[in-house]
Amino acid sequence: MTTLVLASQSPARLQTLRNAGIEPVVIVSGVDEDQLSGLAPADLALELARLKAAAVAGRDEVPSGALVLGCDSVLELDGEPLGKPGTPDEATRRWQAMRGRTGVLHTGHSLIDTATGTTTSRTASTTVEFADVTDEEISAYVATGEPLHVAGAFTVDGLGGGFVTRTDGDHHNVVGVSLPLLRVLVRELGHEWTALWASR
DSSP, X not given: OOOEEEOOOOHHHHHHHHHTTBOOEEOOOOOOTTSOOSOOXXXXXXXXXXXXXXHHHTOTTSOTTOEEEEEEEEEEETTEEEOOOOSHHHHHXXXXXXXXXXXXXXXXXXXXXXXXXXXXXXXXXXXXXXXXXXXXXXXXXXXXXXXXXXXXXXXXXXXXXXXXXXXXXXXXXHHTOOHHHHHHHHHHTTOOGGGGBOXX
């Protein structure tokens, strides 16, 4: 069995991996997501994922020979990258701009094999169509606090699920980690995807 370290505090990423039979060790990177600017949305997601994986890979608490996964998600709307809104006012503005429209959710994935120091990284992109939600729905959603701390100010696996009418691409990617892409990265580093499955 190969150990996967998740360099993220995202409960949605953790649950997605658990649902896929993987029980990762969680070590939060502590990377400042605001340190990069001027990058295209897909590039921003990838560079932040690389920073997060690298920040964790060298730590003493990483199990010997583990694979370290860094992820970061960014919503692209009108060519602009939208991360976590942080405040109710910003989340409200985002939803007023997003409703009835389509964006692209980019999730950067960076995987480091600590045994060899080899890294492989890639971005998965999924098109997301948003419902034409009302002002009242936006207010109620923002009041829950959920959209404040997630990329693009929405979830597809939580309270925001009713506000996403369609996705084109990997659904898991919108939650925060593309399982098909992660499988490819794992195999690129010479490991078997099924070796990540926790013993049943």
